Amino acid sequence: MPVRMDNVGLVVADLDAAIPFFVDLGLTLEGRTVIEGPWAGRVTGLGTQRVEIAMLRTPDGHSALELSRFLTPDVIADHRRAPVNALGYLRVMFAVDDLDTTLARLQPHGVELVSEEVVRYEDAYRLCYIRGPEGVLIGLAEALPTPQA
Template sequence: MTIHRMDHVGVVVEDLAAAVAFFVELGLELEGETTVEGKWADQLIGLDGVRADIAFLRTPDGHSRVEVSAFRSPVTTSPAPRAPVNVPGIPRFTFVVDALDDVLARLRPHGAELVGEVARYEDYCRYGYVRGPAGVIIGLVEELT
């Protein structure tokens, strides 16, 4: 076997505190925050002078984690992508939630914008996409069965 497990997904954001608040409101639990820098970080990222603040959040079941990172240096000149869902390479996280409408109402004050409409797939689920921190697309699934 070459893979033991998926450890986490990560997203770079401009405002770490706002991103953490978004994911906590969604129902993830803050695991910890730290700052990374130094030669090892430069080697890993392939940039010089890396300094990033990061936070790890875990799902309530403890099986998945999201890393949010805010880079202090080097400074980027490129804005976050806001491409449509069908563009190759656009990151998308999907979470199963209890009550989709309630989750949407709680996330809107944190900047969440519905991408299209909430759609029902037969008797299986209701599904909607929102834009979250840094424009990342978050899928929200409410299982009906």
């Protein structure tokens, strides 16, 4: 039985652009390093590999985002602009305290709303999907105050 979900990994082409985006979103950069050697290739099944990674911790401290930039071997597929109904990875969802402020803070990174608007889900959330660094799909959700009876 799993103890917890430790991290989500995203492969990016430009680590130097992706890190500031996620830091501005509210994550904390814990470290950046190059992973290589026979053991790494055995884990991933890629054989010889050299990957630069950055680990970013979520504000609650319970999870992390691992950004990877493959130096070798070359990237063989590109899913950055895949629609939300593509098989496989869909998106990473972040709970935010103020959706409008978060979107404004991310604007300098070229954030695009997937639809033209932020939507309201009942009396529970304001939600949107955005395209983050390199077109990666990211969800943002702001919990609405609970109506008083």
